[in-house]
Structures are given as C-alpha cells and as structure tokens.
Amino acid sequence: MNMGRFFPVILLLALIPLYFSTLSTLSLMNKRLPKGDEVNVVLPSPILKITSLDFDGLSSDILYLKTLVFYGSTFVGKDANKQQRKLKESEFNWIYDMLKASTDLDPYFLDPYLFANGILTWEANKIRETNKLLEKGNHYRDWDYWLPFFLGFNHFYFLGDNEKGAEYLMEASKKPGASPLYGHLAARLAYKSNKVENAIIFLENMLEKTDDKTMRKDYETRLKALKAILFLEKGVAAYKEKTGRNPSSLAKLQELGLVEWLPVDPYGGEFYIDKDGSIKTTSDLRDMKKTQSNQENP
Amino acid sequence: MQLLWPIALITFKEGIRNRSIYGISLLALLMLIANFIISDMIGHEVGKVAVDIALSAVSFSGLLLVLFVGINLMAKDLDRKTIYMVLAKPISRAQYIFGKFLGITLLIITCLGILSCFAAVSLLLIKLGHQHYFQRFSWPLVCLSFSFIALMLILVSALSFLFASFTSTSFVTFILTIISYIIGVSLSDVKALVEAPQAVGIKVSPVTVKVVQGAYYIFPNLSFFDIKIQAAHGLPVPPSYIIGVVAYSVVYTLIVLTLASLIFRKKEFP
Numbered sequence: 001m002n003m004g005r006f007f008p009v010i011l012l013l014a015l016i017p018l019y020f021s022t023l024s025t026l027s028l029m030n031k032r033l034p035k036g037d038e039v040n041v042v043l044p045s046p047i048l049k050i051t052s053l054d055f056d057g058l059s060s061d062i063l064y065l066k067t068l069v070f071y072g073s074t075f076v077g078k079d080a081n082k083q084q085r086k087l088k089e090s091e092f093n094w095i096y097d098m099l100k101a102s103t104d105l106d107p108y109f110l111d112p113y114l115f116a117n118g119i120l121t122w123e124a125n126k127i128r129e130t131n132k133l134l135e136k137g138n139h140y141r142d143w144d145y146w147l148p149f150f151l152g153f154n155h156f157y158f159l160g161d162n163e164k165g166a167e168y169l170m171e172a173s174k175k176p177g178a179s180p181l182y183g184h185l186a187a188r189l190a191y192k193s194n195k196v197e198n199a200i201i202f203l204e205n206m207l208e209k210t211d212d213k214t215m216r217k218d219y220e221t222r223l224k225a226l227k228a229i230l231f232l233e234k235g236v237a238a239y240k241e242k243t244g245r246n247p248s249s250l251a252k253l254q255e256l257g258l259v260e261w262l263p264v265d266p267y268g269g270e271f272y273i274d275k276d277g278s279i280k281t282t283s284d285l286r287d288m289k290k291t292q293s294n295q296e297n298p
Numbered sequence: 299m300q301l302l303w304p305i306a307l308i309t310f311k312e313g314i315r316n317r318s319i320y321g322i323s324l325l326a327l328l329m330l331i332a333n334f335i336i337s338d339m340i341g342h343e344v345g346k347v348a349v350d351i352a353l354s355a356v357s358f359s360g361l362l363l364v365l366f367v368g369i370n371l372m373a374k375d376l377d378r379k380t381i382y383m384v385l386a387k388p389i390s391r392a393q394y395i396f397g398k399f400l401g402i403t404l405l406i407i408t409c410l411g412i413l414s415c416f417a418a419v420s421l422l423l424i425k426l427g428h429q430h431y432f433q434r435f436s437w438p439l440v441c442l443s444f445s446f447i448a449l450m451l452i453l454v455s456a457l458s459f460l461f462a463s464f465t466s467t468s469f470v471t472f473i474l475t476i477i478s479y480i481i482g483v484s485l486s487d488v489k490a491l492v493e494a495p496q497a498v499g500i501k502v503s504p505v506t507v508k509v510v511q512g513a514y515y516i517f518p519n520l521s522f523f524d525i526k527i528q529a530a531h532g533l534p535v536p537p538s539y540i541i542g543v544v545a546y547s548v549v550y551t552l553i554v555l556t557l558a559s560l561i562f563r564k565k566e567f568p
Contacts, residue, residue: 044498057350
C-alpha cells in the first residue's frame with residue numbers, strides 16, 4: 001500500500017483536533033493576560049473625524065455598536081436569569097464619551113441619542129450631560145419629536161424644571177407625527193406639579209414608541225414602580241384628609257382601609273413614608289439585585 | 299477622439315480581464331452581506347446604517363480598484379516596455395495619456411456600476427425587511443452618492459497618472475496616490491483642526507497652519523464628494539452643489555492630466 005498517498009489525510013486528521021485544542025487553550029490564556037480596562041480613552045471628535053477618512057457615517061455606526069456591545073456584555077447569566085452588574089462611574093463616562101463621539105461624526109444618527117437617554121439618565125444620573133447630547137440631536141434633527149420629548153421629560157422629572165420641560169414638550173408637539181398628548185402634557189406641566197402622575201403619562205408614551213426589548217423591560221418596571229407610588233400617594237392624601245396629618249407608616253393606610261393592599265417595589269426595595277409625607281423607596285428606583293450581585297462579585 | 303478610442307478600449311479590456319477585479323468584487327459582496335447582519339443590530343435607524351455600509355463598501359472597493367488595477371494598467375506599459383509599440387504609432391504622448399485615462403474612466407464607471415447594483419439590491423432587501431425604518435430613505439440621493447464616488451475615484455485616478463508621469467516604479471505611484479487620497483479626504487477636517495486647535499487642547503505652530511492652508515489649495519478636497527451622511531438621512535443636496543462638484547472634479551482632473559501629459563512629454567524611457 002502506498003503510505004505517501006494517505007499521509008496528508010492522516011496529517012490533517014491529527015492536526016485538526018490539535019488546532020481546536022490550541023485555540024481553546026490560547027483563548028483561555030489570552031483572557032488571563034494582564035490588560036488595560038476594556039473601556040478606554042475615546043479620541044477627541046476632531047481627531048476621529050480625520051482618522052475616519054471618507055467614512056464618517058460608518059465610523060459613527062461602529063462607535064455606537066461598540067458601546068452597545070459593551071453595555072450588552074455587562075449582563076451576565078442566561079436568558080431569564082440574566083442580570084446586569086452595576087457599572088462603574090468610569091464605564092458610564094466612557095459610554096457618554098463614545099456616544100458623544102458617535103454623534104459628533106454623524107449628528108443626525110438617532111440611535112445613540114435614544115441609547116444615551118435610556119442609560120445615562122436613570123442609571124448613571126448624568127442628566128445634564130444627556131441633555132447636552134439631546135440638545136445637539138434636537139438642533140440637527142429638527143423634524144424629530146422624540147428628542148424634545150425626552151428633553152422635556154428630563155427637565156421635568158430629573159431637574160424639577162417644569163417650565164423648561166413644558167417648553168420642550170410644546171416644541172415636540174409641533175413636530176410632524178407627534179402625539180396630540182404632548183401639548184396637553186405641556187399644559188399640565190406648566191400649571192400643576194403632579195410629578196408621579198405626569199411621569200406615568202410620559203413613560204406610557206415612551207413604552208408605546210419603544211421596540212427594544214431591554215428598554216421596554218426597563219420602562220415597564222419603572223412604570224410599575226411609579227404606579228405603586230401613585231397608588232400609595234393617593235392613600236396618604238386620603239389619610240391626611242381624614243386625620244389632618246401624615247401617616248407614620250404605610251401599615252396605617254391599610255389599617256384604616258384606605259388601601260386594600262401594600263404594593264411591592266419591583267426594584268426589590270421597600271416603600272416608606274418620608275417625613276414630608278411623600279412616598280419613597282429604599283431601592284431609590286434602582287435595581288437592588290444588581291447592587292447585591294455586584295457586591296458578591298466585585 | 300478617433301485616436302484616443304483604440305487606446306481607451308484596449309486599456310478597458312485589459313483592466314476588465316484583470317483578476318484583481320474578482321477579489322475586489324468578492325470583498326464588496328462580503329461587505330454587503332455583512333450589511334444584513336449589522337443592520338439587524340440597530341434599534342431604530344436601520345435605513346441609515348444600511349446606506350452607510352452600502353456606500354462605504356462601494357467607495358472602499360472602488361478605491362482598491364483604482365489603486366490596484368488602475369495604477370497597474372498605466373505601469374504595465376512602462377514596466378513591460380509595451381509603450382514603445384504604442385508610441386511608435388502616429389500618436390502623441392498626450393494622446394496616449396488621455397486615451398489611457400479614458401479607458402480607466404470607463405473601467406471605473408463599469409465596475410462601480412456593477413458594485414452599485416449589488417449595493418442597491420442589498421439595500422432593497424434590507425428595506426423590504428424593515429420598511430418602517432426607511433422613512434427618510436431616498437433612492438435619488440443614494441444614486442447621487444454613487445455618482446459622486448465615481449467622480450472622486452476618476453479624480454484620484456487622474457492623480458495617479460500625474461505621479462506615474464514622473465516616477466520610475468509603480469510602487470512609488472501607488473504610495474503617492476494613497477497619500478494624496480488620505481490628504482484629500484481629511485484635508486478640510488485637518489484645516490478646521492489646525493485653525494481651531496483649542497477644541498482638542500493642542501497647540502499648533504503658525505508654520506503648520508500655513509502649510510495646511512497651502513495644501514488646501516494644492517491637493518484635491520475629496521470631502522466635497524462625500525455626501526454619504528446626506529444620503530443616509532435623506533437630507534437635501536441642492537442642484538447648485540451638484541453642479542459645483544461636477545465642475546470642480548472636471549477642472550481638477552483636466553489640470554492634473556494636462557500636467558501629467560506635459561511631464562510625460564519630456565520623459566525619457568530607458
């Protein structure tokens with residue numbers, strides 16, 4: 001038998017398993033190599049504009065996708081058990097810098113603005129920075145009602161500036177395709193200060209316009225929490241009307257039959273009545289599970 | 299024209315037979331397939347990202363075509379000394395340059411036409427799947443952008459003729475062309491940066507500013523041809539701008555080609 005004919009085949013059969021084993025070992029070893037932070041410095045936009053040559057739009061897409069992939073990688077576990085680790089301040093800063101760079105390269109690109117608004121406000125408390133980004137988007141995308149709508153919400157809910165919030169909502173209501181509700185909401189903001197109730201109307205609208213599953217889940221949880229707060233606030237108001245003072249605890253509301261049941265905070269915290277009679281929660285409307293799992297796995 | 303046509307035709311035929319074209323087309327196809335995967339990752343502006351990728355794929359592949367096929371077509375005649383046979387005919391050296399250029403222009407237009415068709419098919423398919431996210435999409439703008447890419451590549455190709463006229467090897471021509479392309483596409487951004495360096499907190503010497511300002515008038519400003527962002531977002535491009543870009547590219551290309559033929563006339567062949 002001619003061995004020479006079969007030799008290359010035998011060699012291949014031996015080399016292929018060897019290839020896969022070296023690949024898996026090397027990728028493990030590579031992960032253990034001392035490296036810098038995954039999130040790093042973002043080049044200033046004028047430099048990025050030069051280095052992206054003829055491909056500003058494409059570079060903008062790549063920066064945005066890179067941010068999206070990084071944010072996705074902070075979720076650990078599988079499907080239903082998926083939990084997000086708490087992001088560090090430096091990581092939030094990096095996300096902001098990346099989204100800023102992406103929108104500098106293509107200021108008309110809507111997705112980075114929406115992503116910034118979804119992540120950097122509620123989670124990172126970077127309201128002013130997010131508003132700056134949204135204002136840039138609003139300047140360029142002058143046909144879009146989303147950006148002034150979000151700006152309105154941020155001013156009203158986070159910054160407590162109802163006047164400015166109403167102004168942006170009015171602006172949003174005049175854009176093509178805007179919900180007729182915006183004008184109504186603007187008027188409400190201008191004259192009343194029903195913060196939670198208005199926030200629920202805002203969030204229901206945001207939910208209606210969002211397709212992204214993660215964002216939808218986020219909005220749904222927040223909406224559930226705010227509805228629970230509104231429910232309890234109404235109970236407190238009824239208590240005050242009946243007794244002339246604020247209740248000392250939520251249990252009192254139930255004792256007097258003002259609320260049938262005490263809602264649970266979907267963020268894992270507990271609702272309580274603050275000194276001024278407002279409803280607060282120990283979770284501060286941030287996921288408690290996230291904080292705990294982060295403490296377990298620093 | 300009658301004298302230019304045979305040279306143009308033979309250059310075009312030679313170019314289209316070049317195997318590099320298959321590789322470049324394959325690369326473009328792969329990029330357009332990637333378009334399907336990447337667009338799927340985008341939440342809202344699927345249309346914008348799909349257009350970005352399609353136009354960038356065509357632009358990049360076109361550039362490779364000019365650099366690897368275009369330059370080679372010019373250099374081959376010199377390297378293989380087949381130029382003697384052509385110049386022995388009753389045609390001037392200037393006619394030879396213009397004929398060659400016409401052939402390469404034909405090649406660029408044909409190849410870019412094919413690549414653009416592929417890109418358009420990929421856009422069409424993505425559009426069918428994500429109709430809702432293509433509201434500001436505009437075919438005329440995408441086609442205009444393809445045409446601007448072709449004009450830019452023809453200009454870059456003319457530049458390669460200028461370099462080929464005074465260099466002795468095709469490699470030097472290649473390097474000079476690629477440098478000119480990089481300078482050309484980033485020139486206006488670099489000018490903006492050196493004129494307002496405080497934006498990134500750097501200091502720029504007045505000499506650098508003068509050099510960049512000088513370069514601004516010498517090198518072609520290729521960012522004029524880049525309307526990818528306008529095409530991606532359906533932003534209006536006024537007709538006067540289109541006329542301006544066409545006029546700029548024709549004038550610059552003619553200047554460069556005339557210079558190339560002037561230098562080529564004096565060139566001595568070994």
